Amino acid sequence: MHSDSLPPWHDATRVLHGDAGLSQDADVSPAIHYSATFKARDAAEFAEMAGTPRHPAYYTRYGNPTHARAAAVVAALEGTQTALLTASGMGAISTTVLALVQAGDHVVAQTRHYMSTAKLFDEVLPRFGVQVSIVEQAELPAIEAALRPNTRLIMLETPANPTLVLTDLAGVAALARPRGIITIADNTFASPINCKPHGLGIDIVVHSATKSLGGHHDLTAGVICCSEALATRIWPMHTTLGAVLSPMDAWLLLRGLRTLPVRMERINANALALAGWLEQQPQIEQVHYPLLASHPQHALARRQMAGGGPVIAFALNGGYEATSRFVASLELATQAVSLGGVETLIVHTAAMWSGTMSEAQMAAAGIPPNFVRLAVGMEHIDDLRRDFARALGLM
Numbered sequence: 252m253h254s255d256s257l258p259p260w261h262d263a264t265r266v267l268h269g270d271a272g273l274s275q276d277a278d279v280s281p282a283i284h285y286s287a288t289f290k291a292r293d294a295a296e297f298a299e300m301a302g303t304p305r306h307p308a309y310y311t312r313y314g315n316p317t318h319a320r321a322a323a324v325v326a327a328l329e330g331t332q333t334a335l336l337t338a339s340g341m342g343a344i345s346t347t348v349l350a351l352v353q354a355g356d357h358v359v360a361q362t363r364h365y366m367s368t369a370k371l372f373d374e375v376l377p378r379f380g381v382q383v384s385i386v387e388q389a390e391l392p393a394i395e396a397a398l399r400p401n402t403r404l405i406m407l408e409t410p411a412n413p414t415l416v417l418t419d420l421a422g423v424a425a426l427a428r429p430r431g432i433i434t435i436a437d438n439t440f441a442s443p444i445n446c447k448p449h450g451l452g453i454d455i456v457v458h459s460a461t462k463s464l465g466g467h468h469d470l471t472a473g474v475i476c477c478s479e480a481l482a483t484r485i486w487p488m489h490t491t492l493g494a495v496l497s498p499m500d501a502w503l504l505l506r507g508l509r510t511l512p513v514r515m516e517r518i519n520a521n522a523l524a525l526a527g528w529l530e531q532q533p534q535i536e537q538v539h540y541p542l543l544a545s546h547p548q549h550a551l552a553r554r555q556m557a558g559g560g561p562v563i564a565f566a567l568n569g570g571y572e573a574t575s576r577f578v579a580s581l582e583l584a585t586q587a588v589s590l591g592g593v594e595t596l597i598v599h600t601a602a603m604w605s606g607t608m609s610e611a612q613m614a615a616a617g618i619p620p621n622f623v624r625l626a627v628g629m630e631h632i633d634d635l636r637r638d639f640a641r642a643l644g645l646m
């Protein structure tokens with residue numbers, strides 16, 4: 252581990268050496284510990300292994316040496332004492348929330364969350380007697396007004412779908428800390444390269460590592476970053492719910508993490524350039540991106556984000572058909588959900604819902620027919636811009 256007496260490493264160094272000291276062999280590339288269980292040399296060691304919480308090499312649902320290495324790198328990036336790996340981002344979120352609340356508690360969540368997170372708060376928690384308040388995340392006073400004597404948890408996500416609305420992380424932490432309320436931030440859209448919620452006072456940072464942390468659209472994983480004390484509270488729920496990551500996917504995650512800073516640097520630059528260019532095109536009605544001066548919370552974005560991340564949302568001038576044609580005619584943006592990987596992906600939001608909602612229902616849910624979500628990848632910006640120009644009929 253890096254000595255406390257030296258200045259902290261930069262992220263570029265953390266991703267390569269954050270797991271130093273955890274190697275159990277001479278390999279430079281980490282081994283994949285593809286074993287569900289681990290042997291003890293004698294009875295005393297077995298008793299020690301069985302009795303140690305979060306032992307890295309006892310039984311893989313409890314811990315695994317490959318998990319430990321990937322978790323150490325993410326914890327180093329987020330600046331938390333430790334991290335737990337899970338089988339998906341939702342595994343991380345559900346495990347964390349269910350570990351920390353019980354019947355009679357009150358929790359606060361945002362109006363805009365990843366859909367399955369919203370379901371956890373809207374549908375699952377109330378079934379178990381937890382009171383839930385949903386508040387407008389852009390308004391700090393609304394969050395403060397929602398707090399009650401029995402509030403245990405505030406769930407945050409920034410930036411959030413569909414319009415990249417931000418939550419003031421330091422502001423919420425300042426409300427929560429004196430009241431003893433635990434804060435969780437879903438940092439998936441920003442990634443730890445662009446935002447470090449724990450440094451702003453947030454207790455727990457969760458990720459869908461399926462997105463930027465893995466970065467290659469090839470694995471599903473989640474991470475819970477927190478203090479040792481909170482990990483001790485969350486880990487028993489993790490072993491109970493069993494959202495355990497496969498060692499192979501932990502290794503893929505570790506491999507992806509090694510290049511996260513350079514990938515994000517490129518993706519941030521591509522996304523900012525493309526967002527700025529799109530905003531100038533008459534065929535585009537509106538662009539949402541935190542680092543554009545036109546974003547309603549641009550000052551907050553500058554305070555808490557070092558880069559804007561991969562996701563741009565925009566509305567085309569035109570209806571459902573025109574938007575659908577535009578999305579289909581892009582050569583370099585693949586129609587697929589997810590974000591933060593090396594390839595550019597695009598989603599026509601209304602098309603995603605057209606199978607399950609009528610146009611009237613979509614209008615009521617605030618899903619305009621001309622809305623598009625773009626997850627910018629690492630292609631050359633000139634090629635991306637040219638492809639978008641062609642799809643907009645500019646050339």
Ligand SMILES: *Cc1c(COP(=O)(O)O)cnc(C)c1O
Pocket residue numbers: 339340341342365368408437439440458459460461462471472473
């Ligand atoms: C994708 C995503 C999740 C869920 O992650 P999975 O790995 O698909 O379970 C949660 N939060 C955000 C912001 C996401 O983008």
